[in-house]
Amino acid sequence: MSLLKKIFICLLLPSFLIGGSLRAQTVKIIPVGKAWANNSVNAVIFRKNSLVSYKDYQFIAYYSETGNVVLGKRKLGSKNWELKTTDLKGNVTDAHNCISIMVDGKGYLHIAWDHHNHPLHYAKSKSPLSLELDAPTSMTGETEKSVSYPEFYRMPNGNLLFFYRNGASGKGNLVVKSYDISTSKWSMLHENLIDGEGKRSAYWQAFVDAKSNIHISWVWRESADVASNHDMAYACSKDGGKTWQKTSGEKYQLPINASNAEYACKIPQNSELINQTSMVADQAGNPYIATYFRPEGSNVPQYHLIHFDGKWHTQSLGFRTQAFSLSGMGTKKIPIARPQLVAWSAKGKLSAMVIFRDEERGSKASVAVNTDLNHTKWQVKDLTDTYVGSWEPSFDTELWKSKQQLHLFVQPVEQADGEGKTNTPPQLVQVFEVKL
Template identity: 50%
Template sequence: MKKQRFLIVLVLASALALNGCNAIKPSTTLQEKEIGLGWSANSVNTVIFRQNAVTTFNTTQFTAYYDQDAHVVLAKRSLPDGDWELNKTEYTGKTTDAHNAISLAVDGEGYLHVSWDHHDNSLRYAKSVAPLSLELGEKHEMTGIEEEKVSYPQFYNLPDGDVLFMYRSGQSGRGTLILNRYDTAHKTWRQLHKNLIDGEELRNAYWQAYVDVQGAVHLSWVWRETWDVSTNHDIAYARSLDGGETWERTTGQVYDGPITESTAEYAYRIPQNSSLINQTSMTTDKTGNPFIANYWNEEGKTQYQIVYLEDGIWKKENTAFRNSGFELGGGGTKKIPISRPELFIYENQGKKILGLIFRDDLRGSKISLAYKDLKTDTQWQVKDLSDENIGDWEPNFDKELYKHTKALHLFKQKVTQIDGEGLSKAPATPVSILEINLQNILTNPK
């Protein structure tokens, strides 16, 4: 079993290599294939904390979305250019709340795991009835422990084929981070941590995580003191080298018990009322150094920022390409001029290019890419990847596919978000996967 995921990765990489790394023609920068029509009256299908919105196992790619009737729709295709197969499941979600996104993963034996419709309510989780199937079995519990107030379900694949599942138990400003692990061989869940990050009934952690190619699990978060987003502060960090069992600081010092505000390692200190956003993204370079993306206000401008580890020292990179600022405050899903950023690293021929995928009202709300070779002193370059206005979309890409092939596949849908869980009257809009040939963009920037 420990070798199974590795073999699958080799099959995936080899299969895509036969068809070109990005599974599209070398002369083509973008390629898009529509899947179906999805709910668009708010951003529930495109919120960034979907983990995952799209994922690949072997050469089969899966995605999910809510349709206009709030049903969970599952879809799959064979890479590089197979047709999409859809299944409108019996399961529905409260699509009027943009928190209630669908997250999915595929384990080392090819079973699809899906969790959906959560914002401080009981666990909704189901698994496919067979490997690579779009048919889900009955909804059921994982461990039965602390599954009554679930928010932000997120799956993460481990190299041995097992799957991690993270979620918040509690509520905004008061909650704990719970971590479960699925044993693929025995087809069972067990709880690794009932309280991995403890808000001590005073705050809660809004996190993002990443599993690197060596299998290390990286976790970063901001603290929030209340329901109000303006009380977000600081960026903290922890990592696990044993699949989530134990957690340590970058120095190797092990965390003893739940991680709290006073015991956490801080990658960067940011005060409250800085328009610091929560639930963004992170990644690592090929040696396992973590990179964390966020945005906050500096000198009157809201800028995308990268906090990263280099030679054991935390550093910060200000992208500095935005020329305006705004103030974050209040609760609920916000209508914000920019999206939260997705982050990737493209290492090739001695270059170490850091890329941000985002949406900005000042650029016409298009899908945009900002990038820079960190080994140079050049400014960040910005390129729009779409001509059309994408509304209040936030980026999600196929991290399992990118991790092993450098093929970047984005979940795409135009959506509209009204501030504070409001609903627009927008009709269903096309859901698609946008394939991006990074080599064309990063080696031919003009």
């Protein structure tokens, strides 16, 4: 049985779906420390990653009340964190400026922080498993003057990928760099993988599967207004990111743009379509994309699952009842979180689990599970009764892959609309260990 199948089957043990919330003993809450909570900068979904494990250790990062980067480490299974408040600082009043971390295949911690059309801020640990960082540095020195949405991905061989947007909302391009653990050097893989052509920008989500295939999907945005999001496009690389192809196997002529992209789902502008969600792929390399938008003929945005099994399908989870409008600029105060996703196929059935937060359910950490996508029945449950405010889910992807354990970064935060600041006192960062 494949690792992915084992992981996803484990997530569906009977105790997972009993009652209105998970049994108390299935979620172990590990406190870490209090942190900035005046907006959602510590709890946005596009942190890749907020938590990350390497061998027997787990690392964490967040901003303190003063905007300093805090790094932490613990031995898995322990409640005791070693925390270090660094001299690095970020503009925490802008929720885009999150911290992303990853540990490479030799145990070095990599960190990128404080980016919203800013020059690159990047550092690496002095030694494996250390919280002590070398001085901030460039990666390649190329295309590093206007960085947004930095994301690290670890390849199965231990090398890293680094994705980020170069440019601005409505006129940005996707840059991809690669880190080789044998040389400890970064190189440019693509200076412009997905081209906005000066007219639009791609807001993506990506996933590296067990066979080292890289999957990426994205919505286009025509301006700084989130209401101009439209469509869901897709590409895959089977050679470490050098070349890219469609589900048909047809090779892309790079850069990818709006006219040559493969579309998994056509979604008009002004559909309350959100950007930067999540995706995965099963053992066969079939992609699954979680998102939300308002279906045609309805005024209620719903979570959707877009997946491929020889052809593209779009399924509405259909359980939401409250309408809202998604428009304007800056980080929005939205009644639902962007969704995290796991999805898999077993015994001829397609299954999926979505992790989310919704004001309809009291703004808790919740999940929706469907064990057979041939049917539209989703079972919706809360992980705990804890109020999480404007939190969005992020989790330890590497621990999930290696040890079949689901650890969520959780902090109650409050986001004001359009980069406003609330008067929320520092709130406790916690790790939810979901025992399955």
